[in-house]
Amino acid sequence: MSKRGYLLIADITGYTRFLTGSELDHAQGILESLFEVILARLKSPLILSNIQGDAFLAFANDETVQSPGQILDSIEALYFGFRDRVAMMRENTACTCRACRNIGGLDLKFIVHHGDYVINDIAGRHELTGPDVILIHRLLKNDVPERTGIKAYALITAAAAAALALDELKDETKPYAIELSEFGTISATVLDLGARWENHRERNEIVVSENEPLYFKPVSRVIPFGIDIVWEYLTDPAQRQRWQEGVHSISRARGDPHRLRTGAVEHCAHGKESIVINYVDVRPLKHMTGEVLMPLGGKMRFSLLTTAESKGTRVTARFAQPQSPSPFVAFLLRQLVGFRARKEPQFWSKCFADMEALIRESQAESYTAPEMSPAELKSTARNLAAA
Template sequence: MLSKPESACFVIADISGYTGFLAGVELEHAQDIIADVMDTMVRRLRPPFRLAKFEGDAAFFYAVADKVDGSALQDAVEAAYFAFRKRLRNISQSTSCACNACNRMQDLDLKFVCHHGEFIKQKMSGRDELAGRDVILVHRLLKNGVNERLGGHAYVLYSDPCIRAMGIDPTAQGLVEHRESIDIIGEVTCWVCDLEAAWQQENDRQINQVTREAAAAVIEFDIAAPRPAVWEHFTQPGLRPKWRAADEVRETSQSGRRGVGTVNHCMHGPHAIIEEVLDWRPFDYLTISTLLPMPDAPKVIMSYAFLEGKPGATHIEIRLARPKPKDQAFLDHVGAEFQKTITAEIEKLRQMLEGQDGAPAAVEEPMLPVPAERFLTQPARTNLPT
């Protein structure tokens, strides 16, 4: 039988400066560095994306979907880029090696291309490959004129079909229109986000997190599912009612993108629990203020922290901020009931996510490159001239 076309969101993450980096450096350390940062980036994108294959200095991902959660896609791409930059910085600070590869690792950067369209699967060399016009298009969009506009900064390029599938207003979110002319296909309208600017904003943004040490109480759980999957079930309005005791979640955001300042009305019949997002760090933590529909209820501040657990698992910490003295009695009154309720809800979420974990994969994903991590502590042995 012929394969049926499927709709998907495609993402290609491409390492910039790869060829120049490899020229004249110690290959064993260069390969360690590339494998390490590629591993870091890939693990931030899947899920929600599935790795189709590695393509030299790039990785090709896709997620089968007719529609895309615009906030979730942008968060996933930015989280992957931020993790890439932090990993490069951490490696540089940790290594004592003075080889060319370790000295020049900061020359590496990332660019992303995102597109939405159709594909079919075809069997090649014993594995499924993605094929179709849109698969070709997303690859052709890698060769573009964005660098001339941004001066070589990291960026993400969204095609207009991807923007429509995301259901967002690109100008309201600060994206810049860009057009590319592709042979045979014709002109393609795209939208650009400057990831270097996003990285600087991330570094400058003030942290607002209830730490474990400063919390009045910490409620902990473990779920055998990756952090991005757990995160999206905690944050996406369409997913939260599937496991939390709410009829629906009504989300309001000025720009249309979920994050700091987003207000949620968690509806319980005619009553609403009102949440405001105070800090938003996918997929690490979020901090919210919660106002219960009760007389004289104070706002309760809490952070949801999502930590790496066992391989492929997430450790969740719900950290409640210490209340003002006048609010202590109220928190004592509702605290036990909250813990009882959230424990039952997390158990439902655990069953949902861990049940999905055993589902058959759409394709056999490539193994991730394994870094030797030698460069973190040991200088390279090389015969290259100094």
């Protein structure tokens, strides 16, 4: 079955050095934990093809990708999860064995390409063949760290960058080119994932808590689709206009229209009223927190959260009470919006139901693979670490 789409390899760097310089019994437990993170986060729209030692090959057919932002969201979520787990193990161990001391030498790099490939289903695996598959494997051997100084990166070929068409790939990357026999000069761009994780870790998480004064009781719904699809419908302005009742237009005044990130600013038109939203914390596939600007310098903070569950994705809306540096202004704003508070749960319940209906309408049959159960995931990670 010939397809066109994205090809991705996630490769653990420092793997061989870690194994050869560590006690195997401790090293196996550490690797099992890291493999489990990778397998858990390598999900739709990406489909795992195969695992070769410390390298995970995945693909995403064009027809299953709702938006190019999904690919970069998936890469960031996978990398941040990996680095978070490494940091957690380093901080929570008092063991002085070589394996535990060497955890910090493990990292992750990605090769991303867009092209053609043939899918062969062999013994339950989705094996890929074709020149573009050979190319992405050849790109694993590169001199990116030596030439750019970037150790943890996503090497994105020109073909993939053109397909993604994201502004951040023009503004926040370094150009790179490599000569490969039989392929000639391959132009690419390098994204510094290590720097992004450092920024992600240093930035305090901002999310509306259930324990703070809320504008109305949180609204939650389980939508029977993957978290990547639900996240896309939550963050894409064009999709939100379809399910958020009363919204006539949404324009992203600051930020890439194809991918929601911290710092984005949106203008939402509700009839004659225009609302400005500043996004203060966006964690792909986890939550987005924004602040709605209100009269007299006030603001209302909200969070839309997504959580993967066995039956789909739980999406939750939490809105805090209006805030202002002036207690009097805060009181006025709360009185102003208070009369609508009883209607908001019904409004958001309908919005989430409408969003689910739209997703159902749009999801044509596509080439997907069933996700591993938690038990299967843990067993696969254990077997990989023991191999």
